[in-house]
Amino acid sequence: MEGTTRQRIADRLREEPSTASALAEALSLPTPVVYDHLEHVSKSVGGDEEFLVAPPECRECGFDGFDDPVNYPSRCPECKSERIEEPAFVIR
DSSP: OOSOHHHHHHHHHHHSOEEHHHHHHHHTOOHHHHHHHHHHHHHHOOTTOOEEEEOOEETTTOOOOOSOSSSOOSSOTTTOOOOEEOOEEEEO
16 A cells, blocks of 8 residues: 555545544554544545544434544443444545
8 A cells, every 4th residue: 555644544535434443454553543643634634525524422322422523432421331333434
C-alpha cells in the first residue's frame, strides 16, 4: 500500500463505511491509533467531500448523544451499560 496512514484511511472511507476496529485490522494498526488518525482525517476532508459519522449507540437503551462521536466510549452515560455499538465513518 502506498501513501501515508491517514491517506490510506481516507481512501478506505471513500470506498465504504467502516469502523475504527475494521480499519485497524485492515491496516494492521492498533485501534486507538486509528482513532487518533480519524481525528486528523476528519479535519482534512474538504471541498466537495464530507466526513460523516454514524455515532456510537448503546445496545441496551439506544442512547446515541455521546459528546464526541469520533471516539469509542467505554460505557453509556444513561444506563451505564458497556454494550456500546462502535461508531462508523465514511467520506462522501
